[in-house]
Amino acid sequence: MSADHAQQHPISLYFKVWGLLFLLSFFSYMVDYLQLQGPLRWTLVLIFMLLKAGLILSVFMHVKWERLALQLLLFVPLFAIVVFIALMAVEGDYTHALRLLYFSQQ
Incomplete structure (x- = not known):
């Protein structure tokens, strides 16, 4: 150019x-x-x-x-990582709540 x-x-x-x-x-x-x-x-x-x-x-x-293809190449993986982190946080809270429930009964 x-x-x-x-x-x-x-x-x-x-x-x-x-x-x-x-x-x-x-x-x-x-x-x-x-x-x-x-x-x-x-x-x-x-x-x-x-x-x-x-x-x-x-x-x-x-x-x-930049072209849309490059923008998607940068932002889609970042969005996926954020979604996976959110899912892991929800699962972690669920697991923690279950452990509190079951271990507190003993």
């Missing part, structure tokens, strides 16, 4: 994404500052982390402008 055909993105896009990353980081720090605990804390931390990673990946690593 020659320099004449190179795609240029407006610098304002990068500043907007940088500002959004700053805002998401602020919210992430507020979770600690407000001393949130339990599942709410970890849910918020994970949401902010995934949003920031998605922004960085899509804009700064230029995945947003």
Whole structure:
């Protein structure tokens, strides 16, 4: 690809994404500052982390402008991993509950 055909993105896009990353980081720090605990804390931390990673990946690593096949190649395995982790967490809670039920009766 020659320099004449190179795609240029407006610098304002990068500043907007940088500002959004700053805002998401602020919210992430507020979770600690407000001393949130339990599942709410970890849910918020994970949401902010995934949003920031998605922004960085899509804009700064230029995945947003790639073909759909490459986007799917990157995101489908990640989605599958998240689903498998969720399934393992549910199964772990179920196993833990069963052990508490059966071992507490003895």
